[in-house]
Amino acid sequence: MDHNQQTLVVTRFAPSPTGFLHIGGVRTALFAYLHAKRHNGTFILRIEDTDKEREVAGSIEHIQASLAWLGLEYEYGPDTPGPWGSVIQSERLATYQRYAKLLYDKGLAYPDPYTQEEVEVFRAAASAEKRPFLFRDHRPATFGVWDGSQPLRLKVPEVKRYTWHDAVRGELTAGPEALDDVILIKADGYPTYNFAHIIDDHEMGVTHIMRADEFIASTPKFLSIYDALGLTPPVFVSMPPVLRDDRTKKLGKRDGAKDILDYRTDGFLPEAMVNFLALTGWNPGTEQEFFSKQELINVFDITKIQRAGAVINEEKLLWLNKQHLAGLSDEDYLAYITDGDCVHPLLSTEHRAALEVLVPTIRERTHVRSEFLTALGAGEYDFAVAAPQYDTALLLWKKDPDVAAAQPRLEQVKNLLAPHNDWNSEALKALLMPYAESVGKGEVLWPLRVALSGRQNSPDPFTIMATIGKEATLERLSAACAKIQGDAS
């Protein structure tokens, strides 16, 4: 195929600025992004701010920050207008008015002659008779003059059954009851979503619309607007819902859905997040689970998007994060683990050397930074910054007759360590293991480790010694021996 004749793909993510982005919305953005990038296409961030009431200040910046964190770069956005002008709908009012006028002039749109109260009466009457309310049943015989003070409604061009194709769901169909004379322009001069998104997608050359499946029900209405405008609709790509844990509802902000940026605070890597999101509601058809963003771009295929709703599997997200964390250098991992506003002493520059020694240990025990911070708070790493407090009984190895038995062994370890200066865990292990094996590993290593950590469960003693240094090691061993002595007397 001629390179110049490649199929052009343009997708967009079009949130309204009503607060933060949650995992469901971000997934829609990701799929739109991946599909565009897969085809060397264009990805647009459009802001649908046609409802002034619901707008939340700072939302646009927050949305941009969220996409930036995940690395979902867009060619056109709030700071980078396209040839068609702004991507912020409130800055495009003239465009919508122009199209509205076009429909009005052709008799395909008319001003709503009723007050909102009157429409409510119609609605209530329909409801009382247990039949669906349709505005078009009340369409005036002759259309008035539209002066902008009344909402402008579409005159449904043809009341019929619509059948259309959805890239995910296949053939979809809905009868005339799904069609109505929807409002195109509100009384405040702003367009409705129904109208504005169609015009924008057309003007911006959008080829594929990724959006939540809740829009399937209103697609016939959209189709009737496309018809009225004489436009060919783009490809519809309906995203399966992300459900709440209990599956009783679509995940929403009211149900405790987290701000996507909270995952960043917790320490999830953007690549892990992207990897995880891609795998909920989509799969490559192979058994590969670990993907970089680029790998996803290479294999993403909208025909493999899932139809059924999915529940977020947080355990798998944790697992994936650990897999992605494995790609960091020790240096980067250290920066990662200390990033944030936690104030534990081990994270201060004073203990940087100790923390560096502990990095491999922390890596193996941690899925995400917040997990490490919790362990820190629980005192699991206190051995690194202070001499431990512990009950002497803890020194008792399960096969030992009593605590006193450990003392001579700890003394011997001290003697072996005293002249030794190569203070890294491998060298220390090589130094002490022959002795430990001659006596019994548990008999030596258990009390040694407890003397150093003050804990039943901890990293191995050699790592601890390497972390705290020679001086502290010898001090803690002496203290343990003194403790045993004290108990005996």
Place this chain on the structure above:
RNA sequence: GGCCCUAUCGUCUAGCGGCUAGGACACAGGAUUCUCAUUCCUGUAACCGGGGUUCGAUUCCCCGUAGGGUCACCA
């Protein structure tokens, strides 16, 4: 209520008429290990129900059931 959509292990999913129904997370057991963790091995666990079509249905059709969505001057 009308209309629309969906349905494989606990969760994410593979499957596109014939498979011992595969993988991942989680879980359980074992090996390694002084403990915890890691790592490795093994295992438990699923086709919503009923009718068809077919030589043969997880797969195709219909009817149930369950769940979701939608019926705004919100998107």
